[in-house]
Amino acid sequence: MSSSSDVESRGPRGELLPEAHEGLPDTRYKSGLCPRCGKQSSFESKGSITVTHEGRYAVGMDGSRSSIELDRVTVLICLHCTQGTAVIEERVQEPLAPGQRPTTANVYFRGIHWWPLPEAHLSKDIPEEIASAFAEATSTLYAQCPRAAVVMARRTLEAVTTDKGETQGVLADRLKALATKGILQSDLAEWAREVRVIGNTGAHYDPLNKASMEDARDLMNFLRELLRYLYEMPAELKRRRTPR
Numbered sequence: 725m726s727s728s729s730d731v732e733s734r735g736p737r738g739e740l741l742p743e744a745h746e747g748l749p750d751t752r753y754k755s756g757l758c759p760r761c762g763k764q765s766s767f768e769s770k771g772s773i774t775v776t777h778e779g780r781y782a783v784g785m786d787g788s789r790s791s792i793e794l795d796r797v798t799v800l801i802c803l804h805c806t807q808g809t810a811v812i813e814e815r816v817q818e819p820l821a822p823g824q825r826p827t828t829a830n831v832y833f834r835g836i837h838w839w840p841l842p843e844a845h846l847s848k849d850i851p852e853e854i855a856s857a858f859a860e861a862t863s864t865l866y867a868q869c870p871r872a873a874v875v876m877a878r879r880t881l882e883a884v885t886t887d888k889g890e891t892q893g894v895l896a897d898r899l900k901a902l903a904t905k906g907i908l909q910s911d912l913a914e915w916a917r918e919v920r921v922i923g924n925t926g927a928h929y930d931p932l933n934k935a936s937m938e939d940a941r942d943l944m945n946f947l948r949e950l951l952r953y954l955y956e957m958p959a960e961l962k963r964r965r966t967p968r
Contacts, residue, residue: 748842748866749800750811750835759842761805770808772798772833796833812837836867849959850951854883858951861944870940877943884954907954 749756754767776795798811813833820830841862846855861876882895888907890898902908 748811748835748838749809750813750833751798751800752832752834754800757842758802758804758807759809759838759840760802760807762842763802763804765802765804767800767802767809770799770801772796772813775812793833798833810839811835838866841866846951847956847959850955851883851887854880854887854951854955857883858947861947865937865940865944868937870937871935873940874935874943877940877947880947884950888954 747753747756748759749767751769751772754769756764756767758765758767774793774796776793778792778794794815796813796815798813800809800811801807802809812835814836816832816834818830818832841859846858850858857876857880861873861880864876865873878895882898885891885895885898885902888902890901892898893901899908903910
């Protein structure tokens with residue numbers, strides 16, 4: 725958590741946000757990117773339903789019994805757009821020190837799947853095969869699977885080159901051809917090559933050269949902007965210039 729000397733982060737309604745969190749929200753981090761409105765926001769929990777338990781029960785001091793949750797579904801409400809997101813969470817037991825007994829303080833729930841996913845439904849201006857590959861990359865990214873995410877990011881880029889007429893040769897050659905044609909500007913071409921390189925890292929086993937969550941997030945952010953540049957912006961410009 726931030727110390728009292730740090731600048732306090734506040735949400736859209738002026739509320740104090742919990743610990744800084746760049747990912748999607750769950751009950752541990754009730755702040756982050758809203759899958760509905762795409763804004764950084766804070767969230768309010770509307771309750772959880774257990775979907776998997778151990779089959780045994782914890783007994784409280786008053787003799788009451790409660791099932792030991794393994795997985796649950798939680799509804800979080802964005803305080804910016806007021807829309808709800810369903811989060812599947814898994815139980816995480818933090819490591820215990822020698823002789824330490826497990827308590828609720830050592831347990832938290834971590835989000836592993838969200839509905840809806842951000843960017844899961846892209847503009848119709850983007851070809852369906854490309855949008856599908858990108859949506860799958862998004863799903864694996866937010867499931868904390870960076871290697872799978874960068875592989876699907878690379879596949880998305882391959883689909884883009886095919887759609888733009890480059891169907892022969894390895895991906896590196898296709899990107900070079902698109903840059904030569906002016907379809908990819910120099911900066912975009914350099915970033916696209918980065919997607920290719922890190923995508924290869926995710927696809928091939930190498931314990932010394934792993935794809936990180938930071939790598940995956942950076943690549944996905946670039947790909948999203950690339951899709952806007954190649955498909956959405958030209959389509960929007962065409963619509964504006966079409967007489968009504």
